[in-house]
Amino acid sequence: MTFSDAERAVEEALALVARDPGGRAPGPSGGGGGRGRGEGAGTDRGHRATAWPRAREVAARAGAVTRPRTHRVALADALGEVLAAPLEALTDLPSFDTSAMDGWAVSGPGPWSVRPGSDVLAGSDRPDPLTDGEAVRIATGARIPGETTAVLRTEHSREVGGQLYADRDVLTGQDIRPRGQECRSGDLLLPSGSAVTPAVLGLAAAAGYDELLTRPRPRVEVLVLGDELLTEGRPHDGLIRDALSPMLGPWLERIGADVTAIRRLGDDPEGAEALLRAVTGSAADLVITTGGTASGPVDHVHPVLERAGAELLVDGVAVRPGHPMLLARLDGGARHLVGLPGNPLAAVSGLLTLAEPLVRGLAGRAPRPRYAVPVRDAVSGHPYDTRLVPVVLTADHAVPLRYQGPAMLRGIAAADALAVVPPHGAKAGQDLEILDLPWVAGGCFT
Numbered sequence: 001m002t003f004s005d006a007e008r009a010v011e012e013a014l015a016l017v018a019r020d021p022g023g024r025a026p027g028p029s030g031g032g033g034g035r036g037r038g039e040g041a042g043t044d045r046g047h048r049a050t051a052w053p054r055a056r057e058v059a060a061r062a063g064a065v066t067r068p069r070t071h072r073v074a075l076a077d078a079l080g081e082v083l084a085a086p087l088e089a090l091t092d093l094p095s096f097d098t099s100a101m102d103g104w105a106v107s108g109p110g111p112w113s114v115r116p117g118s119d120v121l122a123g124s125d126r127p128d129p130l131t132d133g134e135a136v137r138i139a140t141g142a143r144i145p146g147e148t149t150a151v152l153r154t155e156h157s158r159e160v161g162g163q164l165y166a167d168r169d170v171l172t173g174q175d176i177r178p179r180g181q182e183c184r185s186g187d188l189l190l191p192s193g194s195a196v197t198p199a200v201l202g203l204a205a206a207a208g209y210d211e212l213l214t215r216p217r218p219r220v221e222v223l224v225l226g227d228e229l230l231t232e233g234r235p236h237d238g239l240i241r242d243a244l245s246p247m248l249g250p251w252l253e254r255i256g257a258d259v260t261a262i263r264r265l266g267d268d269p270e271g272a273e274a275l276l277r278a279v280t281g282s283a284a285d286l287v288i289t290t291g292g293t294a295s296g297p298v299d300h301v302h303p304v305l306e307r308a309g310a311e312l313l314v315d316g317v318a319v320r321p322g323h324p325m326l327l328a329r330l331d332g333g334a335r336h337l338v339g340l341p342g343n344p345l346a347a348v349s350g351l352l353t354l355a356e357p358l359v360r361g362l363a364g365r366a367p368r369p370r371y372a373v374p375v376r377d378a379v380s381g382h383p384y385d386t387r388l389v390p391v392v393l394t395a396d397h398a399v400p401l402r403y404q405g406p407a408m409l410r411g412i413a414a415a416d417a418l419a420v421v422p423p424h425g426a427k428a429g430q431d432l433e434i435l436d437l438p439w440v441a442g443g444c445f446t
């Protein structure tokens with residue numbers, strides 16, 4: 001579903017009242033660096049919303065410049081982290097001359113006399129050297145006996161009465177992997193900053209590592225604000241189910257965070273005090289709040305940040321949904337807070353706009369690679385703000401989904417990605433930047 005005419009009319013009216021008193025129209029928000037005027041929380045505080053591309057850059061940069069933590073972990077625990085030191089080979093690979101095939105180690109030109117009863121197997125100790133004209137049965141991965149000139153594959157050989165014959169030419173050195181073919185001890189295998197993937201774990205093990213020095217996953221504490229939230233059962237009496245706690249924990253884990261706690265805080269003064277304690281004292285690298293970002297009577301996030309002396313890096317983003325999202329520096333940049341709006345799709349928007357780039361930066365990972373896909377259908381745009389629209393990806397297109405309102409999860413739950421729709425919308429066939437959802441592509445190893 002694209003914006004209905006009624007929805008668009010409301011959005012346009014809101015955007016118009018959000019113009020500054022001098023009547024200057026907001027700048028474009030989708031083109032990198034322009035700044036659009038936010039309404040609501042933004043307008044109330046008399047400042048401008050940050051353009052969507054700029055907000056992502058600010059979040060990525062905030063993460064990247066934070067002093068990194070490092071730790072030494074067992075290989076099995078390093079998956080999904082980032083190397084904090086170059087991975088240098090601790091050994092030659094292979095560490096000895098080894099047979100590439102099952103067959104025969106032979107010495108000199110054939111035919112060869114078979115050495116009886118002494119197969120050379122993988123893992124066996126140094127075998128006796130061959131003499132010229134001799135052959136011994138050998139397994140893939142076994143040490144090559146001294147004086148071997150080639151390995152002859154079983155299927156290319158015939159053994160008759162203790163004599164071995166080759167049924168094709170034998171080249172010196174064939175099917176022998178010489179020591180150090182892949183690397184020499186001390187060679188740089190991967191630079192610091194590389195992501196630890198399953199393949200990297202395999203390489204590290206092969207190269208002799210039991211532990212790796214890595215940057216740990218950023219610790220994230222999630223605080224879900226709101227008195228109206230139920231943790232079980234069906235909505236009733238004006239109360240609704242908390243849709244964010246079940247979603248944010250695993251989502252954050254998939255983008256590389258270590259979620260240390262998910263806590264619910266009330267909208268009462270006690271909730272505000274608990275929020276203040278978390279903002280000032282949490283051991284997490286990143287505190288994520290949900291709800292309370294706008295200007296309602298119990299929206300505590302801004303007042304608490306002010307009391308805590310936090311520095312707002314982003315306070316409102318020119319994006320729909322999600323525009324009241326915010327990013328703050330705590331303790332001079334040692335820790336951060338991302339405030340996600342309470343509307344569930346708006347929270348997803350904040351997660352992808354601010355939390356993901358920040359977590360990647362804190363983890364030492366580069367921003368995700370950007371790519372674009374033609375959108376199948378025309379998508380209407382906001383007059384000044386970027387829109388993030390749930391899409392399904394086909395072989396050729398991004399197909400916009402219905403149910404894309406800020407309070408709806410029905411579209412995103414069926415989506416592969418969000419398409420980034422610039423102000424004024426997109427024509428059918430226009431290339432749109434795509435933000436993959438982490439379980440579709442590019443997710444973290446957990």
Ligand SMILES: Nc1nc2c(c(=O)[nH]1)N[C@H]1C(S)=C(S)[C@@H](COP(=O)(O)OP(=O)(O)OC[C@H]3O[C@@H](n4cnc5c(N)ncnc54)[C@H](O)[C@@H]3O)O[C@H]1N2
Pocket residue numbers: 039040041042224225226228229240241242243244245290291292293294295296299321322323324340341342343344346406
């Ligand atoms: N006067 C204004 N009002 C609002 C503005 C504005 O600019 N001026 N912005 C609107 C927009 S846009 C959004 S988005 C929301 C942001 O609201 P808050 O971040 O303050 O969040 P709440 O008011 O606490 O909740 C909003 C909405 O979301 C529901 N909610 C909250 N938490 C959850 C949860 N964990 N699971 C499911 N649903 C949740 C909550 O019940 C509300 O319906 O503000 C607009 N208002």
Ligand code: MOO
Pocket residue numbers: 319320321322323324341343345346406407
């Ligand atoms: O437009 Mo709000 O930012 O998501 O509902």
